[in-house]
Amino acid sequence: MMPVAALLSKRVQEMVQNGEEPPPPYICRDDESIQIVPSASSSVPIVDFGLIFPPTRQTQELQKLRSALTSWGCFQAINHGISNTLLNKVRQVAREFFEQPMEQKKIISKGVEEFEGYGADPVPEEGQSLDWSDRLSLDVYPEHTRKPSLWPEHPSPFRDVVEEYTLKMKEATNVISRAIAKSLDLEENCFLNQFGEQAPLQVRFNYYSCCTRPDLVLGLKPHADGSGYTIILQDDVEGLQVHHDGKWFTVPTISHALLVLMGDQMEIMTNGIFKSPVHRVLANSERERISVAMFYTPEPNKEIGPEQGLVNEEQPQVFKKVKDYADTHWKYYQRGMRAIHVAKVSHRCCS
Ligand SMILES: O=C(O)CCC(=O)C(=O)O
Numbered sequence: 637m638m639p640v641a642a643l644l645s646k647r648v649q650e651m652v653q654n655g656e657e658p659p660p661p662y663i664c665r666d667d668e669s670i671q672i673v674p675s676a677s678s679s680v681p682i683v684d685f686g687l688i689f690p691p692t693r694q695t696q697e698l699q700k701l702r703s704a705l706t707s708w709g710c711f712q713a714i715n716h717g718i719s720n721t722l723l724n725k726v727r728q729v730a731r732e733f734f735e736q737p738m739e740q741k742k743i744i745s746k747g748v749e750e751f752e753g754y755g756a757d758p759v760p761e762e763g764q765s766l767d768w769s770d771r772l773s774l775d776v777y778p779e780h781t782r783k784p785s786l787w788p789e790h791p792s793p794f795r796d797v798v799e800e801y802t803l804k805m806k807e808a809t810n811v812i813s814r815a816i817a818k819s820l821d822l823e824e825n826c827f828l829n830q831f832g833e834q835a836p837l838q839v840r841f842n843y844y845s846c847c848t849r850p851d852l853v854l855g856l857k858p859h860a861d862g863s864g865y866t867i868i869l870q871d872d873v874e875g876l877q878v879h880h881d882g883k884w885f886t887v888p889t890i891s892h893a894l895l896v897l898m899g900d901q902m903e904i905m906t907n908g909i910f911k912s913p914v915h916r917v918l919a920n921s922e923r924e925r926i927s928v929a930m931f932y933t934p935e936p937n938k939e940i941g942p943e944q945g946l947v948n949e950e951q952p953q954v955f956k957k958v959k960d961y962a963d964t965h966w967k968y969y970q971r972g973m974r975a976i977h978v979a980k981v982s983h984r985c986c987s
């Protein structure tokens with residue numbers, strides 16, 4: 637059998653183009669029926685940002701936001717201030733990038749242990765399965781963290797579109813962070829202050845190739861994000877599922893919506909009130925799927941912790957202060973585990 641590192645230097649898209657079946661390290665499930673709730677039934681809540689900032693009707697929408705993040709840990713944002721034209725351009729450059737010949741994409745290949753560039757996740761711990769997907773990851777904010785040599789030159793509008801999207805995402809994080817604070821009756825800028833003005837944004841373009849055996853693999857294994865929160869743009873192919881109430885729910889594709897999903901660091905900052913949900917991506921035999929995830933993470937080296945306004949006698953402090961939590965998260969992720977327990981306050985049992 638080919639060693640995992642060698643497999644990871646080969647793109648899933650190449651295996652599909654060569655007509656290969658998924659090799660064993662990609663196989664992570666059997667065809668046991670996992671209960672899946674169709675996207676049409678109960679679903680991820682939709683929050684209208686057009687109603688949040690004008691003084692009219694905001695209370696109701698803020699309550700909706702709070703309840704969505706308390707029970708689901710995510711919501712679909714509409715009227716978020718980013719035009720459909722731009723969202724479509726982002727989808728278009730992503731598609732054109734992945735549809736190029738392999739040699740063209742490999743110009744910006746990452747090494748198997750690196751994070752940035754075109755490829756797969758770095759080699760996981762032994763025994764962990766691999767994801768049926770390829771991706772392009774780039775640090776996009778602050779500007780000085782960018783590595784222009786890893787930004788594709790083709791398609792030609794790629795750089796300008798990603799640049800514009802980054803600016804808009806930075807504005808969106810301002811709006812979302814303030815709305816989240818208001819929904820919890822906290823001072824509007826409290827989360828923005830915790831993240832810091834230079835809080836990094838990282839973009840990840842995910843490409844999920846079709847698979848002849850979608851019952852055996854996953855596009856992306858179950859995980860919770862190590863970010864503060866993540867803003868996901870989907871195309872029109874379903875596949876993303878969120879774990880909620882013990883079941884998997886497919887996130888419907890809404891062309892003008894952005895899915896905002898709490899990462900572990902927002903769970904910590906809200907003292908556990910908001911949940912960082914476990915999610916995964918299914919493979920599909922009919923159509924390839926593209927998504928664009930923007931990870932918003934507190935500044936490196938900056939301590940974050942539960943907002944003191946959320947700590948009281950009824951709700952004692954659940955989490956400690958942490959810094960560079962994303963690094964800890966990554967170590968556990970590589971072992972297929974969640975990391976959030978490391979941030980928990982240890983309570984001595986007194987009974
Ligand atoms: O492809 C998606 O919709 C989700 C991607 C995701 O969860 C991730 O990149 O962490």
Ligand SMILES: [Fe+2]
Nearest residue numbers: 859860861915
């Ligand atoms: Fe994720």
